[in-house]
Amino acid sequence: xxxxxxxxxxxxxxxxxxxxxxxxxxxxxxxxxxxxxxxxxxxxxxxxxxxxxxxxxxxxxxxxxxxxxxxxxxxxxxxxxxxxxxxxxxxxxxx
Numbered sequence: 854x855x856x857x858x859x860x861x862x863x864x865x866x867x868x869x870x871x872x873x874x875x876x877x878x879x880x881x882x883x884x885x886x887x888x889x890x891x892x893x894x895x896x897x898x899x900x901x902x903x904x905x906x907x908x909x910x911x912x913x914x915x916x917x918x919x920x921x922x923x924x925x926x927x928x929x930x931x932x933x934x935x936x937x938x939x940x941x942x943x944x945x946x947x948x
Contacts, residue, residue, distance in 0.1 A: 863942030870936075875935075876888045904924050906934065907923040
């Protein structure tokens, strides 16, 4: 069962936030390397306007929040992605 919810961050620094979109789930043909692209949130919204990010794992370290999971867009196979958010405020989960 998939549960949809929103996570609202206060006081983020957009210049320090990014999303890495992988061409293959964990590297190229079994080699642990990055094959894909890194982009800002604005670039991501333009390239994937109706995408949903399915969080598989999340991590917190100081002001840095990292989500790993799948990027779903209707009509396309899911892509693996890592989203990094620099957050100095609150994190609010809305179910």
